[in-house]
Amino acid sequence: MSNTVLVLGSSGNFGRRAAAAFAAAGWEVRRYARGTDMTSAASGADVIVNALNPPNYHAWDSLIPEITASALAAARASGATLLVPGNVYVYGREPGPWGPSTPQRPVARKGAIRVRMEATYREAAAKGQQVILLRGGDFLDPDSPATILRMVMLKGLARGRITAMGQPDVQRAYAWLPDMARAAAALASRRADLPAWSDIPFAGLTFSTQDLRDGLSRLMGQDLRIGQFPWWGLRLAAPFWELGRELLEMRYLYATPHSLDPAPMARLLPDFQGVDFDTMLKAHLPARPAPVATPVRAR
Template identity: 50%
Template sequence: MNRRVLILGMGGHFGSVAARAFRAAGWNVDRYHRGTDMTVAARGVRWIINAMNPPNYHDWEHQIPEITTKVLAAARDSGASVMIPANVYVYGREPGPWRASTAHHPCTRKGRIRAEMEERYRDLASEGRSVVMLRAGDFVNPESPTTLLNRIVLKDLRKGRITAMGKPEARRTYADIGDLTQVAVALADSADSLPGLLDLGYPGTRFSFRELADELAGQLGRKITIKRFPWTALLLASPVWELARELREMRYLYDMDHAIDGTDFKALFPDFEPKTVQRLVFEHLYMRGMKVVPDQGVKMSTQTSL
């Protein structure tokens, strides 16, 4: 059976880890190079993994539709199935837990762009193509300094504080990229056996900034305080810091409790357990070279497996 994938955005958060995961599982991995003919690159592949996004959300309004057009053309030409790491922007302020049947009511420009993108992939699925949307919350990866968790929230951890980007008590869902890409590999083995759309929510790990601070304090054996992210200052920073301007649009997501319903995921992967907040904290501290108080009372495995 064909075990060849084309990964778009292999230099990004999801794409780089997905490439390692697919190779480790015995797949042949092709890297798409921006500016080349995607239709040609996709010929002979079984899956197109579209993890391509403009850096720092740059020019989403134009680039996301352009990328989508190229992916759709490549899928139709090659007959390849398509997998997209989808986000939660499309739901806006809809009450959760969010699931495949939750209405899309985006309340931001980026949410609208993603919702329009997803509709085009739904049209592809309606033609009898296999399309998987693997939907998750914010990515976390202890090895990547550019995730928001590392770049902003844990930036001042050595000074004994974290930065809350919203209400400290709001519980949000996060996806460890190592876990999520294992799920992507498992889906690639069989999700194209039936045509149509699979909109699969990944429940991930859910915690608040307060719970994060408490877990950090327990593992470090010291007090960890919480400071609030200076959203007001972004009004001044936005002309020169593109990421700041783009983040401000998504502020609402940091102030609201949210969760992804895991019922469909559990039906497909009944034995899979996402990493706990304890494990995520341990891995982030380890990568930062910060000593953890011994004998935390629980042995933590080094990885999750399907």
């Protein structure tokens, strides 16, 4: 008999990949429909993946606590384990590599919101609710247009330009979503071996904009140039544009070198193999037009 997972937010970046990864691992996958009763949807589920997130950072201060409370209530009613994709906002500018023992000292409002969210999950775990928090850096997914890499950094790639959000040599953590979702399914399968609270970093890939430029230049056979993202434009738009205002608050992350500690997940999933840097780059190469056949004249 297969295990059953309920995926909240299955149309989003992580949720979509999680649903596919659990299905590939042999799980029965249910997709939660927004606006329906979450507790009823969770009935009979072994695991709930809480990938719900307000789009474009909208009203995080009120919506994140609501989503957290609803997911915990559904998990308590069904007896399911909760699996939550975490981010790196909670660490602020702490020295890395970041992991479970790194102090949570956020420097942005959204980081503080996530600290409170994680505290709520830890409190629930202390009362017996199993929670697995799988923490990744910036999402990478060549099939999703809604990642910073595709929306901003590689937007001008076909024209020979890469956009740096900070200094080009700053190393940053990235999570290849197909791999992070596979790791989530693998950890869920091992939930009986895990404690009530697990904070597991997904190290993924760590690279700079310069590394990105050098790798893509090599693969494309051309010298790509790096331009700077116009943060001044977001400052002008911030009073009138919610997403611009929220992105501006996270500028510090593009100036803060960081990586995630691979050791905790390696201990749990020693055979897990993730994508390599070149494979990730190749998946983001611009599509090339198909060659036009040259008609051959009969002699």
